[in-house]
Amino acid sequence: MTRRTFFRTGAAAAVAAVAGVTALETGAVPGRGRVHELLGLTGPDGVVPDVPAGPVVSGTFASRARRTEVGYSVVYPDGYAAGARLPVVLALHGRGGDHRAAVNDLGMDRYLTAAVRSGTPAYALATVDGGSDSYWHRRADGSDSGAMLEQELLPLLTARGLTTGRYGVLGWSMGGYGALLQVLQRKVPPVAVGAMSPALWHRYADVQPGAFDDEADFERNQVLGRAGSFRGTAVRIDCGRDDPFAGAAHDLRTELRADGGQQPGLHTGGYWRRMLPDQLRFLGAKLAV
Template identity: 50%
Template sequence: MLSGSITSAARRGKQCGWSIAWPPGGSGPAERAELPVVVVLHGRGNDHASAFSRRYLALDRFLASVVAGGTAPFALASIDGGETYWHARDDGEDAGAMVVDEFLPLLAGHGLRTDRIGFLGWSMGGFGALHLARTLGPERVAAVGAMSPALWHHFKDTAPGAYDDAEDFADVDLMGRQDDLAGIAVRIDCGRGDPFLAASRDFVHGFEARPAGGFQRGDHDRGYWRRMAPAQLTFLGSALEAPANVSA
């Protein structure tokens, strides 16, 4: 694990912590060089450390387990995105641009492959992962995994502060835009007791080919996300290992 911070221009000068977790098997630069990376986007009320905290998701431990079980090795990396739902806002803050324009170059500077990446997120970060995957497209994104993505049908139903206004919501709404994820491996999981279940089901049903994942017993909480983590990481690792296919 390596951690640090940056002053993000895209987030209007905010100090943003970040962490990178490599799987076991080599601690030197040579062993870690050229590994693919999955960028992990946190939920509302969380920060980059939530992905790796032993009291929260502990994704680095799940990464070690799936790699030991035969999944091709890759790294996980997370950064503080605030609570602006990972997209450009009227006040000039843009956590999504921070990921693309500031965090990915930082990861490349640590020897990770950033030409073809994966995204993983939960809740607000699940929306963010799908949004950024759609924005970058299959030329850059191999796979995206979303756990309990924060999706709504209408602006009036959204959480306070998630969007600037109805126009902002319409600009980045994912419903009806599933074709924008064509060529990207997609996995979506949502608990049957989750408030986002109905919207998540409708989003999944809008794909021409049903994404991986499903709707399992569980709520909108870390217990459910930890149960889904091994399957999500295995899915992402397999997709990163597969040859690129942007014609789908």
């Protein structure tokens, strides 16, 4: 190889490398998230705090809205008795989950204790089975997980001594979308919503199979482009930059002028655990206003 050929080859390789990096950063190359993960660019996984969990009270009720028996749990911070008169945040699970996911998968019971110990005004978390792929809205079979929250879960929580006149909603993935949707569809909307990696799409052609019954269902339950309906509700939206929902989450956050941001991260439990301290502080502060 001549010296001239060597330099030409090196220059070509450099150009190709730059082009490859540019394509990765713009999303033109599949697997960008995996490459970023291997390079350590997706951020650390959140670590569940080493603090005691508070009381967790679980039960079931026959849901007319969902047409089935559903499980629920109420999570209190350490230092507060089960049945304490506290405000409440509804925690909505992601696709494939149930009411146990908040504690079993994310350690939300310990994150709640840590938040309260760090000065966040105390509140309880309430979780419920929303259906593994309901997307928290009325479906063609007549089941309606969103209505269940308002018509059945909130009255149950009131009977348990929680204050529900001002409540918040927190969700991740499917549940993040569901949390946002509650603002549009409830007679008494939440005063604050926290959404982590909400499952959002601009177009019906891009949706995950099973998320909506048809295009009309998608349009009825679209949260993008409805900023006026969010007036009076504080919103925080966090989404990892390598999450497939990052673009739509960014657009909605901008549209609503919401708190939150786009951090290094993927659509994973590790990312959601990392964002939980900020989300729980945000909700506690808004409930206490």
